[in-house]
Amino acid sequence: MQKFEVDDDLAALVERLAKPRPFENLSFNAALRRVLQGQELSAARATEPDEIDRLLGEANAVSAREPKKAPSPSAAEWAASVPELKDRRGMTTWKAICDLLKIDTAGDSARRKLKNWVKLHRSKWPAVPDID
Structure with a gap:
C-alpha cells in the first residue's frame, strides 16, 4: 500500500474536523475516515432537501386546489x-x-x-x- 506524508497542520485539521469525543484516541486513518464519511452524509443531505421540497410542493399544490372544508349552504x-x-x-x-x-x-x-x-x-x- 502506498504511504503518504501528511503535514502536521493538515493532521491537526483532520483531527479537529473528526470531533473526537473526550478521551477518545483516533488514529489519523480513523479521523480521516470519519471526516470523509461526514462529507458523504452532508452531500447526501444536500440532495435530500431538493427531493423533499419537490414532494412538499406537490402536496401543497394538491391541497391548494381542494377546499379544506365544504362550503356552507346559503x-x-x-x-x-x-x-x-x-x-x-x-x-x-x-x-x-x-x-x-x-x-x-x-x-x-x-x-x-x-x-x-x-x-x-x-x-x-x-x-x-x-x-x-
Missing part, C-alpha cells in the same frame, strides 16, 4: 324561504338567524343547532339544508 336563501324570517334584515348568516331565534350555539355550528331546533320547534318550516 343562510340568506333559506331565511328567504321561511315566511317568519323573509322580511327580517340581516339574516345572512346562520349565527344571525340563531341569535334572532335566541338559540344558544355554545360554540357549535350554528347551522347544525338551527337544524335541530327547526326539527323540534318549527316542523312546518323548510328543513335547514345539509352540507353537500
